[in-house]
Amino acid sequence: MPVIRKYQEPYDRKFIREICCDTAFLGDPVENFFEGREVVADLLTLYYTDYEPESVFVAELTGQIVGYLTGCKNIKRQKRIFITRILPVIAVRFILSDSILKKKNVLFLYHCILSFLKKEFFTTDVLLEHPATLHINIDRRYRNMGIGKKLVSEYLYYLKNEKVKGVCLATVSVDAVRFFKKMGFTVLQKKKVSCFAYLGYKRLYRFILGRKLTDEKADVIE
Ligand SMILES: CC(C)(COP(=O)(O)OP(=O)(O)OC[C@H]1O[C@@H](n2cnc3c(N)ncnc32)[C@H](O)[C@@H]1OP(=O)(O)O)[C@@H](O)C(=O)NCCC(=O)NCCS
Numbered sequence: 741m742p743v744i745r746k747y748q749e750p751y752d753r754k755f756i757r758e759i760c761c762d763t764a765f766l767g768d769p770v771e772n773f774f775e776g777r778e779v780v781a782d783l784l785t786l787y788y789t790d791y792e793p794e795s796v797f798v799a800e801l802t803g804q805i806v807g808y809l810t811g812c813k814n815i816k817r818q819k820r821i822f823i824t825r826i827l828p829v830i831a832v833r834f835i836l837s838d839s840i841l842k843k844k845n846v847l848f849l850y851h852c853i854l855s856f857l858k859k860e861f862f863t864t865d866v867l868l869e870h871p872a873t874l875h876i877n878i879d880r881r882y883r884n885m886g887i888g889k890k891l892v893s894e895y896l897y898y899l900k901n902e903k904v905k906g907v908c909l910a911t912v913s914v915d916a917v918r919f920f921k922k923m924g925f926t927v928l929q930k931k932k933v934s935c936f937a938y939l940g941y942k943r944l945y946r947f948i949l950g951r952k953l954t955d956e957k958a959d960v961i962e
Contacts, residue, residue, distance in 0.1 A: 741801075741885075741886070741890075742799040742800055742801040742806060742807070742882075742887055742890070743799070743800050743801075744797055744798075744799055744890050744891055744894045745797070745798060745800060746793075746794070746796070746797060746798075747789065747793050747794075747796035747797065747798055747808075748798075749789070749793060752796075752798050752805055752808075753789055755798070755804075755805035755808070756785055756789060756796070756798070756805070756808045756810070757777075757781035757785055759805070759807065759808060759877050759878075759879055760780070760781055760784050760785050760808075760877060761777045761780055761781055762879070762880070763877040763878075763879075763880065764780055764784065766912065766913050766941075767880065767913060767915065772939070773844065773848050773936070773939060774844060774845055774848050775839055775842045775844050775845055776834070776837070776839035776842075776845065778833075779830060779833070779834050779837075779839060782826070782830050783830060784875065785810060786826050786830075787812070787818055787821060787822050787826055788810035788811070788812065788875075789810070791818075791821050792811070792812055792813070792818070795810070795811035795812055795813055795895075795898070796808065796809070796810050796811060797809045797811070797891055797894050797895055797898075799878070799882075799887045799890065799891055801882070806878065806879045806881075806882040806887065807876070807877060807878035807879060807882060807887045807888065807891060808876070808877060808891070809874055809875070809876045809891040809892065809894075809895050810874065810875045810876075811872065811873070811874045811895050811898070811899070811907075812872060812873050812874070813871065813872050813899065813902060813904050814871050814872065815867055815871060815872070815873050815908075816867065816871070818873070847938060848935075851934070851935040851936070851937075851938055852935050854934070854935070855933055855934055855935040858934070860931060860932070860933045860934065860935070860946065861933075861946070862931075863910070863929060863948055864928075864929055866908050866928050866929070866948060866950055867908075869905060869906045869950070869952060870905070870906035870907055870908035870928075870950040870951075870952070871904060871905060871906065871907075872899055872904045872906065872907040872908075873907060873908055873909050874892075874895060874907060874909050875909070876888055876891055876892065888919060889922075889923065892920075892923045895907075896951070896953065899953055900953050904953060905952065905953060905954055906950060906951060906952040906953050906954070907950065907951055907953065908928065908948055908949060908950035908951075909925075909948070909949055909950075910946055910947065910948050910949075911946075911947055911949070912933060912936075912944050912945065912946050912947070914945075917947050917949065920949045921949075923951070924951050925949040925950060925951045926949065926950060926951070927947055927948070927949055928948045928949060928950045929946075929947070929948035930945050930946070930947050930948075931945060931946050932944070932945055932946075933945065933946045
């Protein structure tokens with residue numbers, strides 16, 4: 741079985757970025773909807789690896805990273821840093837690169853902007869009770885082996901020790917919803933999203949799941 745341990749710079753960084761891009765689209769590679777791995781890896785992992793590495797956990801099996809959990813104890817702080825320090829740099833780099841001209845990327849950005857204007861990414865306020873968040877990705881070859889469960893258990897234990905009240909996350913994957921329900925999360929919000937309809941995903945929902953950590957059993961997953 742893999743060892744679950746804290747993130748170590750610089751060794752783990754490239755593995756996390758690689759797994760992130762290999763699993764970014766409903767568990768499948770990012771190339772299904774976007775060309776430009778560096779941009780996607782920066783958008784999805786940079787805050788965690790560079791600004792809150794103490795909340796990142798990896799699963800290591802015989803010297804190889806096979807899964808990770810990127811956590812954050814305070815979503816408000818994350819949003820502030822992301823908008824003021826990370827996004828401007830990524831946007832400038834993206835505009836100056838040739839990726840911006842690729843048809844696949846133009847289509848994706850166009851549909852994302854439409855979804856944003858329709859308020860499909862808007863989340864009702866759950867942050868008071870659930871200030872922390874997480875993303876988790878397991879290399880496809882190592883799923884259903886109990887690695888995700890171990891990573892989530894370790895993270896909940898860590899959050900509880902840090903006196904964090906609760907944790908929430910967003911996903912469009914019904915498989916992930918089933919997994920998180922097993923981890924003691926409940927669905928707090930469900931909203932239709934249309935940004936992937938042009939790829940054939942016409943009935944996709946964005947779920948917000950949450951788990952409070954103030955109860956006795958918060959560090960135990962049955
Ligand atoms: C979702 C994911 C993290 C689960 O990790 P995993 O290592 O495959 O899951 P585990 O083997 O630890 O499973 C733990 C429990 O959840 C259940 N489970 C896992 N995937 C499930 C699914 N798709 N449907 C129903 N139950 C599922 C397992 O049966 C197991 O139940 P048990 O404790 O009763 O035996 C992993 O499949 C993944 O990385 N998917 C792609 C990326 C993703 O969707 N990330 C989540 C969005 S942030």
